[in-house]
Amino acid sequence: MRALLLSFLALCSLTVFGQANDLMITEYVDWDPGSGWAIKIYNPTANPINLNAYYVQVYNGSNTSSTGSVQLGGILNAGASIIISNADNTGSSADFKACSDQVRTNLGGVNNDDCIAITLGNTNTFVDMVGLYGVAVKNQVAGVNNALKWQKLVRLNGNCTRYTSTDGSSANSWPSSASVSVTGWQVDPPTCLSSGSNFSPFSIGNTLNESICQGDSFLFNGQYLKSPGTYFDTLSTGGTCGQITQLQLSLKQASLGQVSLSACRQDSLFYNNSWFRNDTNFIHQKLNAGACDSIINVEIRFTGPQADFSWQYPTADSSQIQFQNYSTGSVDGVLWDFGDGDSTTLFDPQHQFEGEGPFKVSLWVSDSEGCGDSISYWLYIPDSELKLPIIPNIFSPNGDFMNDTYHFDINRAPADFDVRIFDRYGLEVFHSSQMDFAWDGKYQGQACGTGTYFLQLQWEGEIYKKFLSLQR
Missing domain, CATH: 2.60.40.1260 (Lamin Tail domain)
Known part of the structure; x- marks a missing residue:
């Protein structure tokens, strides 16, 4: 200012x-x-x-x-x-x-x-x-x-x-x-004397008329004045009481303006040396050289659709998925990518996945102005022929060559196979993503003590937890 x-x-x-x-x-x-x-x-x-x-x-x-x-x-x-x-x-x-x-x-x-x-x-x-x-x-x-x-x-x-x-x-x-x-x-002519004290010891000398911009000040009688009004200062003239210098101070009206800006929802806007990514309203006081500042009411809006979707399994075949497009806003264009090399422009498509595994499914939507949005979710398609293995609950790594390691007797495992073992204090003492793992009962080269441990198995999108007893 x-x-x-x-x-x-x-x-x-x-x-x-x-x-x-x-x-x-x-x-x-x-x-x-x-x-x-x-x-x-x-x-x-x-x-x-x-x-x-x-x-x-x-x-x-x-x-x-x-x-x-x-x-x-x-x-x-x-x-x-x-x-x-x-x-x-x-x-x-x-x-x-x-x-x-x-x-x-x-x-x-x-x-x-x-x-x-x-x-x-x-x-x-x-x-x-x-x-x-x-x-x-x-x-x-x-x-x-x-x-x-x-x-x-x-x-x-x-x-x-x-x-x-x-x-x-x-x-x-x-x-x-x-x-x-x-x-x-x-x-x-003779009338009743007026009530009150309407006499001033000071006569009005000079009258100043000044205007300032909002937020500025005017130095008068040793004070910086910021509010409009009538102000007085006295000047001695010798034999009489004195004269008043009167100041009529007014405020110049600031010019008012309106700025409305819009951008696509995934973009950002730069205004007055700042970046904006969300809807907002604010007042911008714009400096004008040689004149009062301008007061600008700024409105920023981000438009365009917001992408979102869900899915469900319509049949017993869990590899065939029905997708529901829940995008909001004006949607004129749709593109699906199922993460397996296939895509479609249908609004609510159904898709058959071939084989197991996690698939990253993405949805892009756009409106007639070219604004768009996208969202992605990971889906896990299980192998229907895989069966959950028998999970042993005890082993004895004592060097007698009988049940010395903890393992699963399987020859196939899903892509998300993962085994973790924790002690009773929550310390992870073993981890493997290989189906042919074998734990020898040691942690960082040191034998773990006899006691109860906790097994966590990830198998086809599910987490299974079991107790495991280690005996020596």
């Missing part, structure tokens, strides 16, 4: 500093009609903040003393928000009271030249504010005049300026002139 190693230009992880290290106001609304207002307070830090140290205070006009304040409480988790309102004020309208909030107060209403601020303690140590403290100015926001009256303000993602200065000119101060427009906010 090719390894696709694509990396984005050096992106540094953002260290949050400066303006994003304390509470922020991310939404504000002044209701129309009535005296209702609400703010959403957001925790942009990586840690929970104890709200008991914070107050929300209202400053009307040019007053430098608050006209109302409320102490907050509880814990605001990292990335969480809380809505503070004055819905308990008697001047608040019924539809405003229906909006959701977490802290409801009876603080007084505000106009377009007032200020609502978060402070540390019940002091003028400002954490953030909407409107300018101590100056009656009807602020302009995003080009909208009188933007703090009967409007809703939503902080734009990436605007991490906390308005802690009151000089009217600094970057972190609301302007003291109505002709200066405040940026970083969106102005909308």
Whole structure:
């Protein structure tokens, strides 16, 4: 598999500093009609903040003393928000009271030249504010005049300026002139503040759209990505929280293919540097230079007939055999070889063997496509005139010239004649395929001891076993 190693230009992880290290106001609304207002307070830090140290205070006009304040409480988790309102004020309208909030107060209403601020303690140590403290100015926001009256303000993602200065000119101060427009906010008609934390300290900077092949990877933000999805990296821009570089990563669809291969059953197939002799299915991932790999579903099948046969003796004459062809598959051609020089193309032939002996009978079958198979069995045709000899069960090799050897008194034997003698431990002490054999009772030149031995005789396809006593 090719390894696709694509990396984005050096992106540094953002260290949050400066303006994003304390509470922020991310939404504000002044209701129309009535005296209702609400703010959403957001925790942009990586840690929970104890709200008991914070107050929300209202400053009307040019007053430098608050006209109302409320102490907050509880814990605001990292990335969480809380809505503070004055819905308990008697001047608040019924539809405003229906909006959701977490802290409801009876603080007084505000106009377009007032200020609502978060402070540390019940002091003028400002954490953030909407409107300018101590100056009656009807602020302009995003080009909208009188933007703090009967409007809703939503902080734009990436605007991490906390308005802690009151000089009217600094970057972190609301302007003291109505002709200066405040940026970083969106102005909308008054509606209930949204629930949850939908503000991001990071604005979307560059958006990358990349595609990779299945199994490849894309290097982004120090990680090798293999799954499709949306990924982000942050880039510090100095005074603000930062920007997000967004990556839309998708997977290219691999080309799909189907390969079906077949061969005769007795043959083999070579595919993708491997030999196959049995039916199989598998997936082949084919490498394509400059493109995604191909996924090929490979099917391999071996066809043709399978040869097999059986036989039986239809008459008392055991030399005449009836053969049954049990080959499977499509059989169009048949050839028998009986091992005695005769052959036939009959499907189920009968054959007369002349004389005794083992015969190797072979069957070849083929189909119309030229595929074939063969099988062979050995048949033993006995000599009908041969009789099983008398098998002695005792002899005494003691040198008295009487019964000193073990032998059979025969003058004819079948072709498969075979004699084996074993001791009681299973050791073969004698073996002969000659009908005129004579065992002198010795094994490797040493006389075998008196005792019981075991005789095994093969005669015309049958095995006979007898006990044999050796006496000295």
